[in-house]
Amino acid sequence: MRCFLFWMAVTILVRRVQHPVSPAAVAAPGGNATLECSFSTSKNLNLTNLIINWQHGETVVHSFYLGQDQLDRQGQAYKGRTHLFKDELLEGNASLRLIRMQPDDEGEYSCYVNNEQDSTTRRLKVILAALFDEPLLSLQPTCDSINITATLSNGFPQPEIRWFDSSGRDILQTSTIQLDTRGRYKVSSTISSRQNAIETITMEMKLEVLNQSFTRSLLLHPPPDPCQECCSTPFTSRNRTAMATVVTLFVTFILILMFAVKKWKASHGQQEHEQAM
Template sequence: MAMNWKSCLTFVVSFLLFKVSHFAEFATTVPSETQLAIQGQNTVLDCSFPVDKQWDRTCCQIEWKLDKEVVHSFYYGQDHLNDQSSRYVNRTSLYHSDIEKGNASLRLEHTTVGDEGNYICTVHTEMGPKRKSVYLKLAAFYSEPRLKFSTSACGVELLLTTKGYPRPSVQWLTVSGEDVTNDTVTHLSQDAQGLYTVSSTVTLQGAVNKTLMFVLKNKDLGQEIRRNITLLSGNCVEVSPGVCQEIWWLVITILAVMLKYCSCI
């Protein structure tokens, strides 16, 4: 009888150790680095978990959240989207055929700046829930700068505007490389989509024969826009009796547009 109790005790201890060990091994896995998505394109937030031969699809629950917003829910072997946040409707999906392989990744379509944030992937099996978070960062290429050119009796004003995301760095340089950004005025504003509109103004007075370089950098996408703008003042023409106005010529030179990032998800 004593041997039976010992055998039973040994079995119970072994079973508990197995369950504890197995539970400790179960964990969701997500990329450690920030994920980058381009405005308007599709992206995938990776999340995986271990499975074994005894894994039961109907006992697996997968939930994605952005803070407290429900992004996508899956349980009892199918999607359940009644509690899904309205702004994610028809924009999310899981890889159903790969869930049994431990794939809990989320596909997010038509990304917007509003999708940026900390996403939590929770996988719940018979061994309990495990969750990990991954940060999604959005970016949008800055558009070709538009130039507005106006003159007065005192000089000339240049206004360059462009739109993108996130907040860029803007510089104005002379041909010799001198930074004259402090002599210019740059305003940034965000539209309803969260994109930045950059408006940068430089004012030059008197007779001018000068070339300036406008430089905008979007570091997240490795985008750099450079534009050379040459201003030449010509002869004075009479616009009314006794009043002369300078004639200006404007030359815009496209030096380079470098797009180092490409995504075809």
């Protein structure tokens, strides 16, 4: 313990190196990330004199000193999820491996290293993001309209989805959003279109953080006149007409079947009578 306090005191005397925030590290929810951090080293570096401390705000993410991991003060959310590249410490690699990324892992991290010669602090911003799969489009026609649904899966964060017509006017949409066990989104966006003329409908999706975008267009034709006439008929009337048709066909089939059975029995009985004589 006195050795550790001695090296903590030495950090006041050694040269300090402060680095600006490094470019963001992007990781997918449920995936793994490597938070990079390097420091100057020498052939005489002794791991027992090396201090590494990773923090996320005020929370200790991982600590290493006296030649080994020191995780007593590690934040509860990071238990069992971090490790250093021990075989590369003497080469100046203090990078941290963080597994099973969670939404709360986003933010700025600091890496403090003291190696007897220099005191180095690096800062790194972590962003959670994942590309969406290709959108799936499905069409569900109804009596007087058509419902169009675009489904996007396995991405993060929520995307921006826009529907518009040939004139560029926005079309009202309804959305359902689900979050899977990894923390990635499945988003379904649906519009209802009632077209009296040929129309182009376009779906546009954007995920700004990863500069991802999709554009899909559909050319819709109005339904034919017979379908429109069908839609103008009351639903109960259509049901009654269909039921009457089915009943008529069924009764006709039964009558034909009874006639055929009766004729067969008559013919069969006559043959037996002739044989008996």
